[in-house]
Amino acid sequence: MSAPAAGRDPAPRFSQHGSWHSQVSHYLPPRSLSQHGSWHSQVSHYLPPRSLSQHGSWRSQVSHYLPPRSLCRTMPLPFPARVLTMSDTPPVLENAVTRLRQQELAQSRRAFIARGGRMIRCQHCLLSLPLCLCTQRPAPSDEVAVCLIFYKGEVYKPSNSGRLVADVLSDNHAFLWNRTEPDAALLALLTNPAYAPLVIFPFQYADTQQCLDTPDKLQQYQVQASEQQRKPLLILLDGSWREARKMFRSPYLSGIPILGIEPLEPGNYQLREAAHDYQLGTAEVAIEILQQLGAATASSRLAAYFALFRERYLAGKPRH
Known part of the structure; x- marks a missing residue:
């Protein structure tokens, strides 16, 4: 095969799937779900800032990130996916985690560049655009709240699984940690009489009197x-584990009952390297806790959602 002429964009990849435009359109949401104007502006909406992308022309930037179609097939889910409509709130405002991220981005003086920073990511789920998970979000549950x-x-991290929990639990709240000057809204939430808070953390690091470490205590x-x-x-x-231990010692969390899990087998997170085999990702911990609290539907939906997230995240990693 001859090399492309100098100064010209290389031919778009995976051309067996039709025209270049149809390949890109295959990965865009239905036009009825998009309010970003023309076809070109819809695609551009998901491109990173030009300063982050050094792949040449607009067309070659998009072509660079088209993955094999085999990685992006629509996979059936064991739960009903929520259908988005034109009247829905824009996805960026759908849960407390994405709102917090946007607030932090607005205040930041320097962009956060994650690994794979040149990848074109969905600005909502943070996965590679063709592997976007947004349309696969399960119907949310309201039996348990999460902070x-x-x-x-x-x-900011694309590998973070905490935002999946916020997608599954409709009553969700998110805050940036500060040991000495916590957000006033966080303090108000912890003392809100409508909630019965539980700190989720391993029992061995807590005062025994605070731990719901027996079935009788949990039932009570x-x-x-x-x-x-x-x-x-x-x-x-x-x-990280070290960061979580530091947060756990915050004065405003003292006195709150503690619920933990004791995993019997290594976690299946795979998105980051754990310090120990039995350390789990945030979503994995939430799956087990929801099960303990009797929220079986929310637990099973989160488990399936997390499995799909892990599969697509790993599929989008370079050299995976």
Whole structure:
């Protein structure tokens, strides 16, 4: 095969799937779901800033990221996917995690460049655009609430699985961690009588009196919450293991009951290297906790959603 002429864009890849335009259109959401104007502006909406992309012309930038179609087949899910309509709130505002990320981006003086920073990512799920997960979000559950407290920088990371929990639980809250000057809204949430908060953390690092480490203690918590009409509120500390331990020592979390899990087999996170085999990702922990609390539907939906997220994230990694 002859090399492309100098100064010209290389031929688009995977041409067996039709014209270049139809290849790109295959990965765009239905036009009825997109309010970004023309076809070109719809695609451009998902391109990173030009300063982050050095692949030449607009056309070659898009072509560079077209993956094999075999990686992007629509995979059936064991739960009903929520159908987006024109009247829906834009995805960037759909949960507290994406709102927090946008707030932090607006205040940041320097862009956060993750690994694979040149990849064209969906600005909502942060996966490679052709592997976007947004249309596969499950119908949310409201039986349990979640509060995600992020260590600095964690909310930007494409490998973060905490945002999946916020997609599955409709009553979701997200804050940036600060040990001495916590967000006033976070403090108000922790003392809100409508919620029965639980810090999710391994028992061995906590005061035994705070731990719901037996079935009787957990049942007592659930009965009391039900009688007082208080919704369980999961407090998830999202960061590396070292960062989570630092967040756990925050004064405003003291006195809150602690619920943990004791995994019997190594985690299947695969998106980052864990310090120990039995350390799990945020979504994996939430799956087990929801099961313990009797929220079986939310647990199974999150498990399937996380499995799809992991598969697509790994498919989009270079040299995977």
